[in-house]
Amino acid sequence: GTNFNNNCSFGRGVRSVVVVKAEAGGVSSINPDVRKNEEKVVDAVVVNELSKPVTPYCRCWRSGTFPLCDGSHVKHNKATGDNVGPLLLKK
């Protein structure tokens, strides 16, 4: 979330304190950057075309190789206290 503290005082002894905190997981969008020109980002995987024993797919919307996971969820979790991770497709 966002923490905001403002101390603003004018005139004789006037003091006003405003604290606003944006709730984590509130009304924010969760996809900051991925294909924002698309109305809805849906991807399809034809599972019998998977080449590796395990292929991780991104669910954090922070991967530089979206729809694949590139490990960026680790940084997101650290920065926000979140606990998201990928979907692993196993052959």
Add this chain to the structure above:
Amino acid sequence: GTNFNNNCSFGRGVRSVVVVKAEAGGVSSINPDVRKNEEKVVDAVVVNELSKPVTPYCRCWRSGTFPLCDGSHVKHNKATGDNVGPLLLKK
């Protein structure tokens, strides 16, 4: 980032207006509720066990049937202006 506008004036005809807007995709967590007792939520799908021709998996962290998609991304997108959608696994 966070957008913040503050107009602060005191004295006769005191008027104070504070507008704080948290930017979508800021420092918030994206998973409000799913298995918050787990340090990292990772799921595995053994693809040759899929039964249907197409199975949608959730990437919005709002599904009542997570890790499957139950369509909840539609409500999330409407409420926030976001554009997230599922990963479709196709046999």
